[in-house]
Amino acid sequence: MGIPTSNDPAPSRPGRLRPWPWLLLAALVVPAVWHVVDFEDDLDVEFPGVARPTFSPLPPAAYRLAEPGDTIDRIAIYLSSLAIVLSLTGLARARGARRPWVAALALSLGAFWYAANPGPTFDGWHGLGWRAALDPAAPVALRVALGVAALCCVGTAAWGLGLGTGAFSTLWRSARERGAAVLFVVAAVLAAFRPFEIPGLQPVGYWPRWAFVWALAAFVSGLVRVMPAWRVEGRRPARRLVGYSLAGAGVWYALVVAGIDLTWYHRPIDRLRAVVPGKIYICAMPTARGLEVAHGRHHFKTIINLFPEDTKFRSPRLPDELRFAKAHGIRYVGSPAAVSQSNDFLDETLRLARDPNAWPILVHCHACMDRTPAWVGIYQYVVEGRPLDEIFRFIEGHRGYRPKASVTLLYNRVFERLVPERCRVDPTAALLRRCAEGTPDPYEAQLRAEQEGANRAIAAGVSGDDGAASPGGRPNLTPRR
Numbered sequence: 001m002g003i004p005t006s007n008d009p010a011p012s013r014p015g016r017l018r019p020w021p022w023l024l025l026a027a028l029v030v031p032a033v034w035h036v037v038d039f040e041d042d043l044d045v046e047f048p049g050v051a052r053p054t055f056s057p058l059p060p061a062a063y064r065l066a067e068p069g070d071t072i073d074r075i076a077i078y079l080s081s082l083a084i085v086l087s088l089t090g091l092a093r094a095r096g097a098r099r100p101w102v103a104a105l106a107l108s109l110g111a112f113w114y115a116a117n118p119g120p121t122f123d124g125w126h127g128l129g130w131r132a133a134l135d136p137a138a139p140v141a142l143r144v145a146l147g148v149a150a151l152c153c154v155g156t157a158a159w160g161l162g163l164g165t166g167a168f169s170t171l172w173r174s175a176r177e178r179g180a181a182v183l184f185v186v187a188a189v190l191a192a193f194r195p196f197e198i199p200g201l202q203p204v205g206y207w208p209r210w211a212f213v214w215a216l217a218a219f220v221s222g223l224v225r226v227m228p229a230w231r232v233e234g235r236r237p238a239r240r241l242v243g244y245s246l247a248g249a250g251v252w253y254a255l256v257v258a259g260i261d262l263t264w265y266h267r268p269i270d271r272l273r274a275v276v277p278g279k280i281y282i283c284a285m286p287t288a289r290g291l292e293v294a295h296g297r298h299h300f301k302t303i304i305n306l307f308p309e310d311t312k313f314r315s316p317r318l319p320d321e322l323r324f325a326k327a328h329g330i331r332y333v334g335s336p337a338a339v340s341q342s343n344d345f346l347d348e349t350l351r352l353a354r355d356p357n358a359w360p361i362l363v364h365c366h367a368c369m370d371r372t373p374a375w376v377g378i379y380q381y382v383v384e385g386r387p388l389d390e391i392f393r394f395i396e397g398h399r400g401y402r403p404k405a406s407v408t409l410l411y412n413r414v415f416e417r418l419v420p421e422r423c424r425v426d427p428t429a430a431l432l433r434r435c436a437e438g439t440p441d442p443y444e445a446q447l448r449a450e451q452e453g454a455n456r457a458i459a460a461g462v463s464g465d466d467g468a469a470s471p472g473g474r475p476n477l478t479p480r481r
Contacts, residue, residue: 018179020221021183021217021218021221021222021225024217024221025186025214025217025218025221028075028210028213028214028217029210029214032206032207032210035059035061035062035065036058036059036062036206037059038059038061039054039059040054040059040060040061040401040402044404044405044406046404046405046406047404047405047406047409047439048405049438049439050405050408050409050435050436050439051434051435051436052402052403052405052408052435053402053431053435054396054402055389055392055393055396056392056393056396056397057202058202058203060396060397060399060400060401060402061400061401062202062203062206063202063203063206063396063397063400064397064398064399064400064401065203065206065209065400066203066204066205066206066209067122067205068118068119068120068121068122068205068266068267069118069122069263069266069267072206072209072210072213073115073116073118073209073263074260074263075213076111076114076115076209076212076213076216077112077115077116077255077256077259077260077263078256079115079213079216079217079220080108080111080112080114080115080216080259081112081252081255081256081259082220082252083104083107083108083111083112083216083219083220083223084105084108084109084112084251084252084255085248085251085252085255086104086108086220086223086224086227087101087104087105087108087223088105088248088251089227089248090104090223090226090227090228091105093227093228093229094228095228099159099160099161099162099167100160100161100171101160102156102159102160103156103157103158103159103160103161104160104223106152106153106154106156106157106160107153107157107219108219109153110130110150110153110154111191111212111216111219112255112259113129113130113149114129114130114194114212115212115216115259116258116259116260116262116263116266117129117130117262117263117266118209118263118266119131119132121266121267122266122267122272122273122274123267123272123273123274123277123281123294123297123298124274124277124278125266125297126138126139126142127266128142128146128262128265128266130146130150131195132146133146133147133150174226175222175226178225178226179225180221180222180223180225180226183218183219183221183222183225184218184219184222186214186215186218187215187216187218187219187222188215189215190211190212190214190215190218191211191212191215191216191219193207193208193211193212194208194209194211194212194215195208196208203397265293268289268290268292268293268294269283269284269286269287269290269291269294269364270283270284270285270290270368271283271284271367271368271369271398272284272290272294273398275363275376275379275380278298278359278360279353279359279360279361280353280359280360280361280363280376280379281294281298281300281360281361281362281363282362282363282364282368282372282373282376283362283363283364283368283372284364284365284366284367284368284369284372285307285315285317285318285321285364285365285366285367286317286321286362286364287317287320288317288320288321288323288324291320291321291324292324294362295324295328295330298360298362299360300330300360300361300362301330301331301357301358301359301360301361302330302331302332302333302352302358302359302360302361302362303321303325303330303331303332303333303361303362303363303364304333304349304352304361304362304363304364305318305321305332305333305334305335305364305365306335306349306363306364306365306371306372306375307335307364307365307366307371308334308335308336308337309334309335310336310337311337313366315366331358333348333349333352338450339443339446339447339450340447340450340451343417346375346378346414349363349375350378350379350382350383353379353383354383363375363376368398369399370399370403370404370406370407373394373395373398373399373403374395374403374407374410374411376391376394376395377391377392377394377395377407377411378411378414378415378418380394381411381415381419382415382418382419387428388411388426388428388429388432389428392428395407405436405439408432408435408436409436409439409441409442409443411429411432412429412432412433412436412441413441413443415429
């Protein structure tokens with residue numbers, strides 16, 4: 001990349017065996033391997049006597065990390081932002097050969113856009129990533145803009161590297177002398193794996209994302225090795241050097257913030273994903289801004305909030321959500337605080353999930369980690385008739401962990417009521433019953449406590465309706481957070 005000129009000091013031969021770039025790559029390989037071999041075995045402190053088997057062939061955390069926009073893509077944003085800063089630094093330091101650094105900047109910007117706009121999308125939206133240029137469902141203007149941008153990046157990189165000319169040979173010799181050539185080759189090979197999946201290799205998206213991170217790490221290491229020397233001239237060179245370093249850190253931080261914001265636009269509500277595209281979507285507690293963006297794409301007709309907001313755990317975002325639903329004519333269904341109403345509420349939500357007039361439906365709780373995926377499992381088992389082991393794999397992948405033990409107790413109770421015949425012959429349902437042996441379901445105790453509270457209120461001359469809330473205000477529709 002960087003070519004020494006007559007004004008540049010002769011490069012010190014760093015030694016191609018200097019190990020730090022390879023140690024960096026090895027350090028990044030460790031968490032990738034760890035998350036596909038390390039199965040959690042912790043107990044649920046709420047119900048330690050309930051066994052929690054894992055249904056996924058690989059640890060659930062690996063499936064969670066494979067999702068677009070999660071930790072792996074965040075690391076890619078950090079590294080591609082660093083590559084942009086290094087490329088700009090190289091442009092400033094190079095005194096004669098700036099074209100290679102222009103090429104590095106073009107490649108870094110392309111990688112940054114790829115990292116900040118991961119695919120496939122969570123909710124069926126076409127996204128802003130490079131792949132949308134080939135998506136016939138994407139707007140024509142977007143496809144044209146992405147196509148032109150891609151051609152500009154590729155063309156600029158080819159021009160800067162002097163492909164097809166003698167300049168490229170000179171660059172290659174310089175990179176070899178500085179011990180960076182192998183790093184750039186490794187980066188190119190690893191990056192080539194990013195758009196593809198190996199059929200049957202789980203989790204989907206996991207290894208291509210890690211390959212992209214490793215490619216960026218190799219690319220950044222190569223840029224560091226070919227970075228031309230920079231003598232800080234003028235008065236107080238140390239202070240000037242600190243100033244340049246702070247400026248570079250500021251640019252990096254701004255790029256990271258912009259990249260994460262682009263990822264947010266890709267997924268405007270936390271954990272938003274399609275369960276049944278065009279019908280049912282799930283998410284965490286939405287913000288007003290997130291609802292504006294998501295509703296503009298999906299045009300929700302119904303919002304189901306699984307969290308009982310009439311408790312001390314009420315979300316501060318609830319007023320915005322209620323105002324949004326009212327302003328846009330969206331039917332809002334909130335979870336009751338009374339345990340005695342939980343079965344009716346569940347039945348109503350499943351009825352709405354079957355009703356085309358209610359679609360699309362947005363189902364959420366506060367974090368989309370417990371109540372919402374548990375509700376999805378009930379919907380998939382009762383309405384769609386999916387195998388229960390497949391449902392648990394979905395929950396594990398969505399959460400990144402095994403579901404809480406309370407899900408086992410919930411399913412044992414709910415499935416026996418809603419689909420008793422199927423539940424009694426389902427081997428996975430039988431396994432859940434065995435897993436919960438010896439642990440009483442707190443539902444009945446909560447129901448009794450609620451009724452006793454109502455009776456006391458009546459005896460004291462208070463209407464029974466006013467005393468419907470359970471002592472802890474915690475419904476039993478879905479497991480506790």
